[in-house]
Amino acid sequence: MKDLLRNLYRFLSSYGLSCVLFFLLFLLTLMGTLEQIHLGLFDVQKKYFESVFLIHELFGVLPIPLPGAYLVMSALAVNLFLGGIVRARKGPAHWGVLLGHIGIVVLLLGAGIQYRYSESGNLTLYEGEQSSEFESYYEWELAIADASGDGSFTEHIIPGRQFMHAGARTFRSPALPFEVCVERAFRNSLPQPVKPGDTPAGPVVDGFTLVSLPPDKQAERNAAGVYVTIRPASGEATEAILWGVSPVPLTVEMDGKPWVIDLRKERFQLPFAVALDKFTHEMHPGTQMPRKFESDVRKVENGIEQSVTISMNAPLRHRGYTLYQASWGPPDAGPGEPLFSVFAVVNNPADQFPLYACIIISVGLCVHFARSLVLYLREQSEGAAS
Amino acid sequence: MAQSDYAVFLGIFMAVRDSISIIMTALLAVVLASCGGDGSVVEITRTRTVEFLPKPPGPNATSAQRFGYEHTAAMPSPHGAAPAAEAAELPFTWTAPEGWRPAADRPMRVVTFTAGPNQEAECYVTILGQGGGGAAANINRWREQMGQQPLTEAEVAALPVIDVLGKPSPWVEVRGTFTGPSGAAVDDALLLGLVCPVDPFSVFVKMTGPASVVEPQRDAFLAFCTSLTWSPAANS
Numbered sequence: 001m002k003d004l005l006r007n008l009y010r011f012l013s014s015y016g017l018s019c020v021l022f023f024l025l026f027l028l029t030l031m032g033t034l035e036q037i038h039l040g041l042f043d044v045q046k047k048y049f050e051s052v053f054l055i056h057e058l059f060g061v062l063p064i065p066l067p068g069a070y071l072v073m074s075a076l077a078v079n080l081f082l083g084g085i086v087r088a089r090k091g092p093a094h095w096g097v098l099l100g101h102i103g104i105v106v107l108l109l110g111a112g113i114q115y116r117y118s119e120s121g122n123l124t125l126y127e128g129e130q131s132s133e134f135e136s137y138y139e140w141e142l143a144i145a146d147a148s149g150d151g152s153f154t155e156h157i158i159p160g161r162q163f164m165h166a167g168a169r170t171f172r173s174p175a176l177p178f179e180v181c182v183e184r185a186f187r188n189s190l191p192q193p194v195k196p197g198d199t200p201a202g203p204v205v206d207g208f209t210l211v212s213l214p215p216d217k218q219a220e221r222n223a224a225g226v227y228v229t230i231r232p233a234s235g236e237a238t239e240a241i242l243w244g245v246s247p248v249p250l251t252v253e254m255d256g257k258p259w260v261i262d263l264r265k266e267r268f269q270l271p272f273a274v275a276l277d278k279f280t281h282e283m284h285p286g287t288q289m290p291r292k293f294e295s296d297v298r299k300v301e302n303g304i305e306q307s308v309t310i311s312m313n314a315p316l317r318h319r320g321y322t323l324y325q326a327s328w329g330p331p332d333a334g335p336g337e338p339l340f341s342v343f344a345v346v347n348n349p350a351d352q353f354p355l356y357a358c359i360i361i362s363v364g365l366c367v368h369f370a371r372s373l374v375l376y377l378r379e380q381s382e383g384a385a386s
Numbered sequence: 387m388a389q390s391d392y393a394v395f396l397g398i399f400m401a402v403r404d405s406i407s408i409i410m411t412a413l414l415a416v417v418l419a420s421c422g423g424d425g426s427v428v429e430i431t432r433t434r435t436v437e438f439l440p441k442p443p444g445p446n447a448t449s450a451q452r453f454g455y456e457h458t459a460a461m462p463s464p465h466g467a468a469p470a471a472e473a474a475e476l477p478f479t480w481t482a483p484e485g486w487r488p489a490a491d492r493p494m495r496v497v498t499f500t501a502g503p504n505q506e507a508e509c510y511v512t513i514l515g516q517g518g519g520g521a522a523a524n525i526n527r528w529r530e531q532m533g534q535q536p537l538t539e540a541e542v543a544a545l546p547v548i549d550v551l552g553k554p555s556p557w558v559e560v561r562g563t564f565t566g567p568s569g570a571a572v573d574d575a576l577l578l579g580l581v582c583p584v585d586p587f588s589v590f591v592k593m594t595g596p597a598s599v600v601e602p603q604r605d606a607f608l609a610f611c612t613s614l615t616w617s618p619a620a621n622s
Contacts, residue, residue, distance in 0.1 A: 143434075144430075145436075145439060147439065147443045152435060152436075152437060153435070153436050153437075153438070153439055155433065155434045155435075155436060155439075156430045157430070157432040157433065157434055158430055158432075159432065162428060168426065169426055169427070169428055170426060170427045170428070171427075171428050171429075171430050172428075172429065172430065173429065173430040175433075176430070190487055191449065191453045193450065193455065205449070206449040207449060207450070208449045208450070208453065221490075223490065240449075241449060241453075243452070243453055244490075245488070245489065246452050246454070247441065247452075247454055247497075248441065248442075248444035248447050248452045249441045249443060249452070250452065251443045251444060251445045251446075251447065258443060258445055260439060260441075260443045262439075262440075262441055264441070267434075267440070269434065330495070330512075
């Protein structure tokens with residue numbers, strides 16, 4: 001057992017493993033970059049950089065199994081920690097290199113925290129509007145709510161990852177008078193009316209069938225769709241198609257109450273509200289290209305308001321959330337028309353880790369090179385003296 | 387080759403061998419875990435309390451209405467319509483041509499469709515109060531987006547008109563390079579537009595995209611414009 005642990009420690013901290021991992025990272029970066037000819041950025045990121053394993057099809061025909069960058073970088077963090085810090089020489093001559101290794105480990109740790117715990121999306125506000133929610137770019141959710149509420153609604157949320165790639169599943173809650181069974185889910189889809197004589201591939205519900213479409217290269221443009229069956233404790237089940245970009249949700253009557261069932265982009269709660277007071281933009285002369293755009297907002301928290309200006313290089317950072325000025329619209333707004341401002345919202349507990357890592361690595365390199373310079377100059381002066 | 391070089395190569399070889407062994411073990415674990423079954427019944431554990439529902443419910447809405455193929459005044463207007471229009475509820479209905487795909491809600495738009503083999507053409511309806519600055523100003527704004535010179539009032543008055551919602555509505559066709567606010571340009575683009583002035587607001591219908599895609603959609607665009615019909619509620 002002791003030998004096994006010793007061998008495992010040697011393997012995990014070995015220089016050879018570092019070489020293999022760096023080569024794999026190079027390979028994944030190259031393949032991931034080339035794959036963007038066929039796939040969008042989001043899909044490439046999922047397949048090559050956020051995966052444990054993947055199959056890369058060389059020249060589109062030869063399948064090659066590879067470890068994903070998530071596994072490789074996790075192994076690299078362990079390898080660097082054990083080999084570059086624990087096992088490395090610790091004398092003053094190695095302090096600079098040691099610091100460099102610590103910096104890289106911090107960088108990898110930050111990437112891991114971001115992958116596991118960050119949330120990102122966008123928040124769109126018209127002048128005069130206020131919101132404390134933002135919407136995911138890519139992820140979906142099913143929201144079920146009793147629409148008879150007045151001023152307050154409790155939404156029961158089913159995250160998309162529980163039904164988008166899972167086959168048929170039934171969801172239930174003691175607070176709901178029915179079960180929701182997601183029979184089939186499509187990442188990108190279009191509900192199409194079925195005419196007499198058509199032979200649709202999928203089931204037909206209320207004269208419509210859900211057609212699966214190939215994923216869009218711009219993943220945020222995908223429109224998810226699902227077939228659902230709503231089963232009350234007693235009585236007849238209701239079949240329906242839910243479509244992610246439908247302007248009106250499905251409403252069903254259960255126990256004398258109207259229940260709303262909506263497939264939509266996943267929504268996240270902000271711990272504070274943001275109100276847009278004024279949006280201003282300037283175009284480059286004679287073009288439709290924005291030169292400058294900024295939003296005067298109020299951050300509202302516990303009844304306390306604070307005025308902040310968010311511009312392209314000056315985001316609002318508060319309680320772990322960062323709001324960047326991302327876009328605006330409408331694209332063809334005429335003079336005097338109301339404008340809206342779009343903020344990219346990111347909640348990343350490790351957003352400062354790259355900065356810390358860069359500082360640590362810079363200090364390490366300065367220490368290392370300064371020491372080398374001092375030694376060199378000392379050797380030179382000693383040589384000249386002799 | 388020096389002995390130290392052999393040691394490095396040997397190290398790399400052993401690392402590759404061990405990596406393969408670890409990867410295969412992990413892969414086996416993943417396969418076994420996935421065979422364990424994920425359970426077909428799942429408890430909903432996440433709840434959220436909100437002051438209003440992001441999409442207003444549409445009781446009795448048919449699938450065609452929910453998916454944007456039809457619109458009736460009885461339904462709440464889609465999120466993203468002009469605030470004034472939302473407050474008043476839309477007094478007209480429409481029918482989408484075959485092959486058009488309803489697209490995601492966009493702020494300020496009543497409805498958006500995409501068309502063409504790869505959905506390169508976009509058609510949408512907007513409503514602006516008080517005429518939205520007038521037909522000439524909006525037509526010239528469209529021309530500017532296509533890189534064309536503005537028309538004079540007389541030239542605008544001479545544009546062909548079609549009857550939509552009972553009003554003679556100027557029909558606009560502009561060829562050129564379409565530039566959106568992002569700066570992305572579409573060369574050899576075609577814009578089809580219609581301005582329907584119905585007091586106290588104006589309805590704008592616009593289609594843009596590569597000319598090769600928009601051109602075959604001309605009849606469908608015309609059919610869509612003429613499908614705009616006052617709802618019975620608005621007439622009563």
